[in-house]
Amino acid sequence: MTTLIRAxxxxxRYPAPTARLFGPRAFTTGLEDADIDVREGSAVGIIGESGSGKSTLVRLLLALDAPTAGTIEFDGRPVDAGASARSLHWLRRQTGIVFQDPYASLDPRMxxxxxxxEPLWALGIEGDRRARVREVLEDVGLEPDMAERFPHEFSGGQRQRIALARAIAHRPRVLVGDEPLSALDVTVRAQILELLGELRARDGLTLLLVSHDIGVVQNLCDEVIVMKDGRIVEEGPTxxxxxxxxxxxxxxLLASIPVIDPGVGGRS
Ligand SMILES: Nc1ncnc2c1ncn2[C@@H]1O[C@H](COP(=O)(O)OP(=O)(O)OP(=O)(O)O)[C@@H](O)[C@H]1O
Ligand SMILES: [Mg+2]
Known part of the structure; x- marks a missing residue:
């Protein structure tokens, strides 16, 4: 199977808040010397305590931030996060991201x-864009006519579906979720989880999912990366x-998080 992302x-390293006058330059480690291979079509969960570098890792992989050192290839092509927005279009077309907070991530005026x-226009995706918007709203379980309405008219769960629709509207090959389900209640979480599984099965979407919720990882991911202090300390089949x-x-880490549901283990 093709390696889609290789780092x-x-x-x-981030500059430390209080720079020292003398001595070595102070910095905070966001991520340190990580090697990663994400196979096309796989679903990879990223777990680790708060501050372990999960968001730093996914931001770098999507070139939303530039590494201090190291290399990234997407489908064999080098990723240069320092390149202009236009010269990163090829990467943006193939990737989508959903964040944790369905309230903060949607512009209330739009x-x-x-x-x-928006991504269809911004990335110059050809075709009937309005039709695609209606289609993708249906894909995430919303009514196509909701396109006319505004974010404040929707519940948290619906907003997260909207955020998901935006992330996949341009048919990316990889969807990255940085705690995409954490702000949702249990029922809505289960619905969106099911939806992600469907998209994966139907479109062969590759998933990279940061989650505190082991149940989510167990349900959806075939591989897990465990992070601590900016390093990958363990990885392998879920x-x-x-x-x-x-x-x-x-x-x-696993002991500090409740539920491991043995019923959902063993999926391939
Ligand atoms: N923009 C930034 N400036 C300075 N330090 C940062 C920045 N972003 C992250 N860090 C630091 O890098 C480390 C990793 O942070 P990161 O946000 O990747 O962790 P995380 O695993 O996503 O945590 P959480 O589960 O709380 O979201 C932390 O020590 C954090 O303080
Ligand atoms: Mg984070």
């Missing part, structure tokens, strides 16, 4: 149709990592 030695269609963690940090 080597990926590192991101109609749902404009929000969802059942293996969740049921037989090799590293004591992973064991502690």
């Amino acid at each position: 080597r030695g990926l590192t991101r 109609s749902v149709g404009r929000i969802v269609g 059942e293996k990592v969740l049921l037989q963690p090799q590293v004591s940090y992973t064991r502690r």
